[in-house]
Amino acid sequence: MQIRQPAQVVTAMATQEGAGVTVHRALGTPLLPDADPFLMLDEFKNDDPKRYMAGFPDHPHRGMETVTYMLAGAMRHKDNQGNEGKLRPGDVQWMTAGRGIIHSEMPEQEKGLMWGFQLWVNLAAKDKMTKPRYQEIKGADIPEVTRADGVRTKIIAGSLDGMTGPVSGIGVSPLYFDITVPKAVTFEHPLPEPHRGFLYMFEGKAEVGEGDKARIVPRGSLAVLGAGDSVRISASAGSDARMLLIAGRPLNEPVVKYGPFVMNTREQIYQAIDDFQSGRF
Numbered sequence: 001m002q003i004r005q006p007a008q009v010v011t012a013m014a015t016q017e018g019a020g021v022t023v024h025r026a027l028g029t030p031l032l033p034d035a036d037p038f039l040m041l042d043e044f045k046n047d048d049p050k051r052y053m054a055g056f057p058d059h060p061h062r063g064m065e066t067v068t069y070m071l072a073g074a075m076r077h078k079d080n081q082g083n084e085g086k087l088r089p090g091d092v093q094w095m096t097a098g099r100g101i102i103h104s105e106m107p108e109q110e111k112g113l114m115w116g117f118q119l120w121v122n123l124a125a126k127d128k129m130t131k132p133r134y135q136e137i138k139g140a141d142i143p144e145v146t147r148a149d150g151v152r153t154k155i156i157a158g159s160l161d162g163m164t165g166p167v168s169g170i171g172v173s174p175l176y177f178d179i180t181v182p183k184a185v186t187f188e189h190p191l192p193e194p195h196r197g198f199l200y201m202f203e204g205k206a207e208v209g210e211g212d213k214a215r216i217v218p219r220g221s222l223a224v225l226g227a228g229d230s231v232r233i234s235a236s237a238g239s240d241a242r243m244l245l246i247a248g249r250p251l252n253e254p255v256v257k258y259g260p261f262v263m264n265t266r267e268q269i270y271q272a273i274d275d276f277q278s279g280r281f
């Protein structure tokens with residue numbers, strides 16, 4: 001068993017998205033442009049409505065997937081093909097944009113805490129122009145496994161201890177866990193090749209890896225996992241640690257990005273812009 005050591009640890013950067021919403025971007029920055037097959041991870045956490053009410057008005061996507069996971073607050077989603085839904089705390093939306101959608105993602109509250117994550121997952125060349133698809137999963141339908149040592153894992157995608165998460169039919173065979181490791185407890189889980197992934201700490205801190213190469217990952221930081229076949233995460237003695245553990249099969253294909261269009265060639269990006277501007281989404 002080879003433990004995956006942290007290959008890189010980066011701190012999320014504050015940035016403005018949508019119509020002026022402050023988000024913290026951990027993946028998809030100059031420090032860490034992508035982690036194949038993942039393109040972006042934002043944490044949005046605000047208790048000041050002025051910083052989130054403007055939301056994310058109409059914008060397109062093509063060639064990729066967006067995964068929204070809410071911890072607090074509510075978000076209404078609406079697209080140009082008649083799909084609409086409301087995400088509440090604990091809910092997940094796995095949206096496969098495929099050949100293209102135009103949607104808005106707007107807060108459905110006027111006060112209180114808005115907290116969640118958005119992950120962008122790349123699609124393989126053969127799937128980029130697929131029909132758009134939504135998987136909307138209520139928090140109550142996400143299984144949670146509690147181990148004897150107190151580690152609690154919500155399984156959004158992938159499997160742990162014989163339990164499998166509800167997200168299905170995704171090309172990169174993803175694993176998406178929300179894990180709480182009690183203080184001074186160590187969590188281990190098999191994560192064999194060819195999967196690649198990272199963890200993002202959002203409460204407390206933990207040591208990732210083992211021996212000399214292990215690193216402390218504090219709240220608001222992302223650790224890219226190196227090669228190996230299992231993960232080891234040890235929460236600090238002072239507090240519980242809570243994190244997202246995300247992994248998938250790398251695509252090893254060229255990536256050409258232009259905002260929310262993610263294709264393989266520049267020509268496909270020009271086509272996407274033309275299709276969008278000509279109303280073909």
Ligand code: CO
Binds near residue numbers: 059
């Ligand atoms: Co979007």
